[in-house]
Amino acid sequence: MSAIFHWQFDPILVSIGGISVHWYGVLFATAFMSGYWIVQRICRDEGQTQLDLDNLLFYIMGGTILGARLAHCLIYDPEFYLTHPLNILKIWEGGLASHGGAVGLLLGLWLYARALPLPSLLWLTDRIAIPSALGGMLVRCANFLNSEIVGNPTNGSWGVVFEAVDELPRHPVQLYEAAAYLLIFLSLLAVYRRYGKNTPHGLLTGIFFASVFAARFVLEYFKTPQAAYEEGFSISVGQWLSVPFCVAGLGLIAYALRSPRQALGK
Structure with a gap:
C-alpha cells in the first residue's frame, strides 16, 4: 500500500541577516510560554500571589534544556560527545532527550521552590504537570516538521515518506506521540477542574509521569533506534528509561489518593 503523502518541509521559518528562526524553536518557545500562561491563570484562580512566575520560568x-541536552549527549551518543565534549554546548545543532528534560524540570522546580512557603513541592509540580503535557505535544509536532525521530517502515496506508530521510513509508510516530500527550493534557485539565485547589498533592504529577512514559514505552516499538548501540535490543533505551518514571508516577498516585485533600495554605 502506498503512503498517504510525501513529507517535505523547510524547518526554517524565516532568515534575516544571516540569522535563521526555526519552526522547532518557535514551537519549543510556545511550549514554555503557554505553560507560563496556564500556571499564571491557575495561581490567579487559587489566589496565590507569592509565586514569582518570571523567575519560575x-x-x-534552564533545568529542562540542560537536563534534556545532557541526557541526549551522555545516554544516546556518549562515544561521540565524550570524545568531543565541547559539542555538548552546540545545542543549536539539535539533540534533546525527554527523560533528561523531565529530570531537569524537577530539579529546576526544587531549586525554585525550596525557599518558598509552599506546603509541598508536589503542589507546584502538580500545576506544572498540566502544561508540561501540552508542551510535549508541541515538541513532538516540531519533530514531525523536522522529519526527525521517525517511525519504523510500515505497509499501512497511513505511512508517511519523510523525503529528508529516505523513500520508505514510515509510521508518523511523532504525531502518535503528540496525540497521546494532547489526550493526557486534557485528562489532567479535567482532573484539576474536578478538584481545583483541593487536588490531592501529587495526583497530577503521578498521572503525568505514569501516562506520559507509559505512552512513550508503547510508542518506542514504532520508532527507529535513537541510540546507535541499541540496535538489536529487545527493549530500547527509551523504554528502559521510561520504566522508573512509570513506577514513580503510580507511587505518587497511590500516595495522593491515600492522603487528605489539602489546598495551599491549609
Missing part, C-alpha cells in the same frame, strides 16, 4: 527553562 527561568528555572524551568
